[in-house]
Amino acid sequence: EAQVTQNPRYLITVTGKKLTVTCSQNMNHEYMSWYRQDPGLGLRQIYYSMNVEVTDKGDVPEGYKVSRKEKRNFPLILESPSPNQTSLYFCASTKRTPVLGYNEQFFGPGTRLTVL
Amino acid sequence: TQLLEQSPQFLSIQEGENLTVYCNSSSVFSSLQWYRQEPGEGPVLLVTVVTGGEVKKLKRLTFQFGDARKDSSLHITAAQPGDTGLYLCAGEDAGGTSYGKLTFGQGTILTVHP
Numbered sequence: 001e002a003q004v005t006q007n008p009r010y011l012i013t014v015t016g017k018k019l020t021v022t023c024s025q026n027m028n029h030e031y032m033s034w035y036r037q038d039p040g041l042g043l044r045q046i047y048y049s050m051n052v053e054v055t056d057k058g059d060v061p062e063g064y065k066v067s068r069k070e071k072r073n074f075p076l077i078l079e080s081p082s083p084n085q086t087s088l089y090f091c092a093s094t095k096r097t098p099v100l101g102y103n104e105q106f107f108g109p110g111t112r113l114t115v116l
Numbered sequence: 117t118q119l120l121e122q123s124p125q126f127l128s129i130q131e132g133e134n135l136t137v138y139c140n141s142s143s144v145f146s147s148l149q150w151y152r153q154e155p156g157e158g159p160v161l162l163v164t165v166v167t168g169g170e171v172k173k174l175k176r177l178t179f180q181f182g183d184a185r186k187d188s189s190l191h192i193t194a195a196q197p198g199d200t201g202l203y204l205c206a207g208e209d210a211g212g213t214s215y216g217k218l219t220f221g222q223g224t225i226l227t228v229h230p
Contacts, residue, residue: 031216040125042204042220043159050216058217059117090158094216101166102147102208103216107158 006108023091122221145207
C-alpha cells in the first residue's frame with residue numbers, strides 16, 4: 001500500500017531536549033516536505049527536499065533541521081525545542097504528474113508535538 | 117511569498133442550509149486543491165481544479181476555480197451533520213523549482229447542527 005508514515009504520532013517533551021520526528025514514504029517520490037499546522041493559520045511549509053541530499057527552507061524554517069540521506073526518509077529534527085514549536089506536524093510526499101496539470105500530494109497521519 | 121486568504125474561518129449552520137467557502141489570492145496558481153480534515157488525521161483531498169473557470173461537482177459539493185486562477189470557492193448544498201469538519205484550500209505552483217509546495221488557506225471550521 002502506498003503510504004507516508006510518521007513516528008511518533010504523539011510526543012510530549014521539555015524545552016531544549018533534542019528530538020527527531022521520522023517520515024518515510026514507499027512510493028519512490030523525489031519531493032518531500034514538512035508542514036506545521038496551527039489553529040487559524042492552515043498548514044505552513046517548514047522544509048522541503050527535491051531529492052537525496054537536496055534540501056531547502058520553506059516558509060517557517062527557524063528552529064528546525066532536516067536531512068535527506070535516502071530517498072524514502074526525510075526526518076525533521078528539533079535541536080532545542082521551544083514551546084512555540086508546539087504544533088501538529090505533517091510530512092508530505094509528492095508525485096510529479098505534469099500531464100494532469102498538478103502534482104499529487106500524499107500526507108502522513110500527523111505528529112502532535114507538545115513542548116513544555 | 118504566495119498567500120491564500122480563506123473565509124469564513126468559522127461557519128455554524130443548521131442541517132439543510134447552503135454555504136459557500138472562499139479562497140482568494142493575488143497570485144496565480146496552476147492548480148487549486150480542496151481538502152477536508154478530521155481531528156487527529158491528515159488532510160484528505162476532495163478535488164483539484166486546474167483550468168480557469170473550471171467547475172467540479174462531488175455530490176452536494178461544488179468547486180469552482182476563478183477565471184484568472186487566483187480564487188476558488190466551495191459550495192455545499194443542503195448541508196448535513198456529516199459535512200462537519202475542517203476544510204482547507206491549497207494552491208500549487210506546479211512549474212519550476214517550487215513544484216510540490218502547497219500554499220494553504222487558514223481553513224474553515226464547519227459545524228452542521230442536526
